[in-house]
Amino acid sequence: MLEVRGLSHRYPNGTEALAEFDVSVRAGELVIVLGGNGSGKTTLLRCIARALDPAAGAVRVNGTDLTRLSGEKLRRARLDLAVISQHAALVRRRSVLANVATGALGRHATLWTALGGLPAGELEAAHRHLAEVGLDHLARQRAGTLSGGQAQRVAIARALAQHPRVLLADEPVASLDPEAAEDIMRLLRRLAAEEHLAVLCVLHQVELAYRYADRVVGIRAGRVAFDLPCAEVSREAVHRLYLSEAA
């Protein structure tokens, strides 16, 4: 479903953020990327989503290489790829329902949606997605009034409204309390299994990775340190990822 091959990126100051990075995620699989600060985790997701242009490599979603696309073709390809960031990035003054429905805008090229209207059919679907994340009762509430955990659930519902095949999550539980973090990880696990999504999630919480991942990928200095089924990842290997950060 998602196949990343030889992905490399260098920042304008010359720092090598990613080097020949390989990773693949199948439908229904939850792969968690672990690594220290500045190891290249966020850069990896941003390059996959083409928020950053990689210097080399390929990002294939269902066989289509995103790195070769631009303009309208890239926009269309992005419909298959949803991104959840550390902060939910909702439009605070709009309702929860409207925020979710905006996830589907890319599929509607009507004058109504260009003028700020929401496609009628998508509102019903938005209610369904909110129900999936357990927040349908907050549909009419302003997004700015939600707690961090609720906002992150709404961001996931917005991602579902996009009807993606791949879900990229960049530290989705970083600013949440342990209970809310567990909720979000359970939700991602369930969505991967039930919606057959390929989920690639960057995390800092090692324990959550052990509990929820199918596979764990370690990243150190922009390179793959290990890529193993969760059960085969040793504590020592994970520890080494963070040791290199301290060094």
Add this chain to the structure above:
Amino acid sequence: MIGGAVPQQGKLVAGGASAMLASAARLAVLLAVLLIIVQALIVVQARPQDLITGIHGMADIIRRATPPDFSHIDDTFWPALETIDIAIFGTIAGIIMALPLAVLAAANVTPSRPFYYAARGLIGFTRSVPDLVWALFFVTAVGLGPFPGGLALAVHSIGMLGRLFAETIEHMDMAPIDALALTGARRLQIFTHGVVPSVLPSLLGISLYRLDENIRSSLVLGFVGAGGIGFQLLTAMNLFQYREVSLLLIVTFVIVLGAERLSAALRQKLA
């Protein structure tokens, strides 16, 4: 101990020198400020004694202006309405023209650099020319009356609103905008669904403040023939009808205060 004392002494000497330099800099700033004030007094030919000798003239005008001539109150309704409507027209037309310019002039959403510089230039030009000059220009172009006043306020508002709108857009949280872009939404959809709802309350607040300012400006524009209560005020002064002048000043005061209160109340609701 002795070996340690030498650098300490060196530090003390250096510290004393920097303190003296700081004092000298403060003195230089104080002298510069004094120089600016003195040159301003010379250039404006300030003569406080003239205020004392002119007190009889001022008292005479106040005596002739009281009590206000309320028999003309009916005649003030139409010019008052005209004044308010000049401001409403100028503000709405200004918003309509300033909004697209502000989008082009906001560094974070502008489609390209040439558009950015062109929009910034136009906003800067319309802002730097005072509204009174614009009024003189439009009176010459379309004749006397409230219409040139409305046009003058509209053009001047482009500059004021355009700059503030652009700054508001530049300072908004870009995370929701980036998130929408990554969903595959189109440019216009990102603008209407992300940018507009994020900045709308601030833009409305700025617009209401501008309306309040424009009502005050529209009173003055009448002095150059651009209609409204200012025009009636000028006529009454030219005819030495000081009691009517004081009535018009009371009406002006009520309009300005009312607009200010209404604008402040609406802006508070939006906050």
